[in-house]
Amino acid sequence: MQSLLVLYMTHWLLQPEHIGQVWGLRALERALGNGDMHQSPQKLASYIFGLYAGLAYLTPIIGGAIADRWVGKTRAVIAGAVMMTMGHIFMAFDQTFLIALLFLLLGLGAFRSNHAGQIGALYPAGDERRADGFQLYMFGVQIAGILAPLVCGSLGQNVAWRWGFTAAGVGMTIGLIVYVAGLGTIPVNSAARAGNQPIQLTRHDVRNIVILILLLPVLTLTQLGNQQTFNAYLIWGEANYDLMLFGHALPITWLLSFGAVVSTVVMGLSVAFWRAWARKRPEPSELAKLTIGATFSALAPLALAIATRNAGGPHHVGLGWALAFHVLNNIGFAHSLPVALALYSRMAPRGTCGTMIALCYLHLFAANLLVGWLGGMYEPASAVSFWLWHAGLIAAAAIVLFFVWLVLGGEFASTPQKLTERATAIRSSFEAIAE
Template sequence: MQDQKPKPPAAAGEMLGHPKGLYLLFGTEMWERLSYYGMRGIFVLYLTSAATAAVFGWEQLSDKDLQDKALSYLGWYAMLVYLTPVAGGWIADNVWGQRRCIIVGGLLMMLGQFALGFPHSWLPDGTEIYFLWLGLALMIVGNGFFKPNISTMVGDLYDEGDKRRDTAFTIFYMGINIGSILGYLVVGWIGEKINYQLGFTIAGIGMLLGVILQLLKSQHYLGDIGQKPAARLGLKKSAVDKHKPLTPEERDRIKVILILGLFTVVFWTGFEQAAGSMNLFAKYNTDLHIFGFEIPASWLQMVNPLFIIILAPIMASLWVGLGDREPDSPTKFSMGLVFLGLGFVSMCGAALQIGDSETIKASPWWLVVAYIFHTVGELCLSPIGLSMVTKLSPLRYMSLMMGLWFAFIGIANKGAAEIGKLVGENGPLETFGGVALAAIVAGILLFFLRNKLVDWMHGAEEVHTEVKPTTKEEIGITADHEGTPPRHFSGD
């Protein structure tokens, strides 16, 4: 007999119309994102600082070469962080299950942050660079175990066709961005104003808190979810069934994931300029005095997660309130790409303000406007993408497909680093203008492909289960909480 999909324990209850396990995953992801984004916010600034260059023997490099080296390190790190989830997803599907992978991944990332934060003065001369490589390697492997599996577990909290799933991923995405804000705020301040390596150590402590939370509360709120490898739950009638070929419908749905994955690469190649070229532009070409206070350059990246927290409930309410008029996933993706392009139009304004001058600084408000446009684009694309993967993937390949989705983002991160280097060669106006044009054109192209992609989804975005009175009440509570009136239903 086929195994039943695990469900959260009934005794755990619900909160605001969702299983309480959602908020446990929210909290675990929040601490992990504090660790990741805190480190990311100061990483290129750390590598381009005079003190770090002297320790690593890079002091003979020009400013441009030093920035290119820092972007290369960031690009390789960020790409591998998103590629290793393919292996981590496979291990979760077939060997360990999601929960064990999350714990192992969290511990490895914690150790990686501590390796980056290990004081240079405590190390023999010439060995400092090895701790940099060790720290990055541990965080890359740890992310591979962690990243695909916690997102998959959010989807596992809900039955197929449950209308709360998109809203759940948006709530989960708010946890990601609360962690991002705390990371930029705390780690960014400590790193830029006190000591970069102390900032990495604080990021490691944040990851430790996420692991402790998961260890203490997961059994009560998640029950058996994530305990067994998903492949054992999908098909267990016979050994032959485990190797059953994909059906035509499953193949079509996977094609949708792959095609939208290509457009995802375009989006994140532009979006991830935030940690690289836009971060360096903020540090060296932007007037960082706001209301008479000089802020750390990394704080400008905080605009994105701050506005996600502000806008995420509004966007979720908008999708719920539109009902049958809600745009399909490909349309939302195309909107995200256009908004990304508009953000880079604002960056072109910043580039025009400074011109060729080495003394004129751009207003920080150009970057603020750019990050707001990027935020709207992200909300149209990223949480919808996570939800779409859980809808379209065959159960026995769920974590693997989630890992593949993150691999697309990894390729984009490497591309982002290479494009970021063009700022030093061609100038910010030409580079940012090219990214704006590419994003808007890609968004328009995807809009014209949307109907075919919806056909290949074979109704995955439609309701597959009867909407019962209890479900109506839960959706109403959720919508109410997000600032929109409860939806009304006719009949059971």
Template sequence: MSTSIAATTPMADATPRRGHPPGLAVLFLTEMWEKFSFFGMRALQVYYMTKQLHFSQGSASLIYGAYAAGVYLTPIAGGVISDRWLGRHRAIVIGSLIMALGHFMMASEVLFFPAMITIAIGNGLFLPNLPSQVAALYADDDPRRASAYNLYYMGINLGAFLAPLVCGTLGEVYGWHWGFGAAGVGMCLGLAIYLAGGRWLPKEGPRAARKVEAVPNDDAATRVGLLVAIGLAVVVYRMAYEQTGNTLAVWVDTSVDRHLGGWTMPATWIQSLNPMFVFAITPLLVALWQRREARRGAARPLGRMAIGAFVSALSWLALAAIAHVDMARHAPTSVGWVTAFFVLFTLAELYILPVGLGLFASLAPARFRATTIAAWFLAAFAGNLLSGVLGTAWEHLAPDAFFALTGGVAAIAGALLWAVGRFAAKRP
């Protein structure tokens, strides 16, 4: 779970520098509710298709992958539309209303596909415009800016954590339309918070002119080549990454013992483990990196990303081994092993996705920074689309074999990132 944060014209605030401006809380809560709606719908999506609409697992996997890809494709067009015509504020309002409409449309079976298209269109207007306001709350030299990004990212994961617990429970226990409806209500709450807190947000205005630093042609070509190579590796990684909401969700529903005493945990609750561990692991990981950098200097981003991909591969291979043992003894897998899987899986995510986004921003040629960030969304689009294709193999493989295959895909991403890192290290 990650999002881009584009720089905007800084706006100094009168808040004491010990704390943060009120606008950050407005953006935090708006983003939290938007992610609540998005991940609330996604937690139910595969189960709704296979149980209510009676799609085959393979068809559900392809549809899930196509939708997950689409929400990363539409922000490219949405960013252009908002920059040239709508403006930031109107794009967020219109995008929020369109997304809320899409979630409410999900309550009708005949509107299932139009609803997904509607949500993806609204997301295209919303996603590029909200996070760009974080930087504008602070002056250029304000030391609070870095921690503000961390707090904003926590808002994303808080919404993702709450969504399966609320929307998933309502959908599984009381009916699908209740879960989808709750997602729509969450989107409306986010919009209401954004509108109510508008006075604390940065004002829109013309972009400040900036100098464009000339980049030698050879260096520019090398940067573009690195970005393409990194993007391809991220595409491969996302093929494995997105299986947690797809094939893994199917396996959890049918093959994992979720009984705790006399109570059965809803299958959708498993989707909350990833954002929960983001909360738990991020502060520890950041502290570890800071201590390492104080002693030995900054680590190479591509090295960290390669580690993340290999750790992801390890998590899937470990899950394959666990599934193999349980299948041999004809027993369900303990939810404790699934929890352990998500610890490693989340650690891998924190090593690769946020680091990769920052690397794209730092390598971007000055004149093509927005285009370069759009390329990050294109990598997510392609990876999510291919994750649906990979998911169709679930129907033809046993769970242990499929998880081993997924681990192999993540390992290929690690090898690609390691090779690109070795090449980058040789650059003068």
């Protein structure tokens, strides 16, 4: 669904002949301070996308806390899946667009952190199969990331927008049925019992939480390039990439499937690389890998700036530049978000894993708000400076992370046993993909 959202708003929903049909949209514009009737559909679409994508990472904080303390992960996941299915159904109608986004946000809040948290519960502490379980789970996520833009994007762009969203709803329904059918294999969640016993935090726990909170603004900047791929990158790609292949124009959403394929290959190679590295020397710490990730992430939008500057006109950027962008971006992503999730989950005090994972996602809330604001400033004539801004902000984050690693690396020291568990978690999480 996300692969269609900005394109749907820009090319259809926010056009003058359709915008008045959307219930509550004018009120939302006024609330955002963007009530100008003459602003471009792309600018408004970017603002709405940024707000939606940001809230999609904020609501899991509430969902994770509710699951940890009261309802349990299983019931939260089921409720979230049902609400997301309803949201996709509402997306098929222009009038209920904002209602659809509300249901999707509520569903994501209940689903996102709790679903991932259930994977670890399948294995006892110290079980080496935990890494394999996460790899299988993330492999499924990768396959979905490849197929969804192909199916939903093709239907949405070539047939009708509503059919693309309907296909997403059908996929969500099938996933919910499979999940419910397999409930007997999932351990019983003890959240209700935990909710009656206040979580006790030690001074060490509080110190770790404070450090992780202070890292959030820096991590926010590292994700600007990756999160922009669902927003202004698609608009830029429509105007600049040469999408003709064997005499046929490729749907722009296929770029996201292309990126997912590149992501699968790159992250598989990353896993192999670090396993080979670990046979001879210790793996870098999480902070070191975050620094590596931010450095590569900064190079990705820099490649787009160079491609735009060298292009002779519209549709003159070859797909080789798309390959370069996605390779650099996914090397960066493999060493940023998955590593951050591994760090936050490892340092979570007992009984707060769901909440801490959701806290980690908070930097993506801020990143998407910033992405929406930056995307609203995009204009084809200033595309070079647009991507240079992204590269510069991410590079600044890389520099900060480097110094944080030098100064605070000792604060994250682990026992040998915990170090092994951390390395395993990081390797398994490299299979993750940006949403």
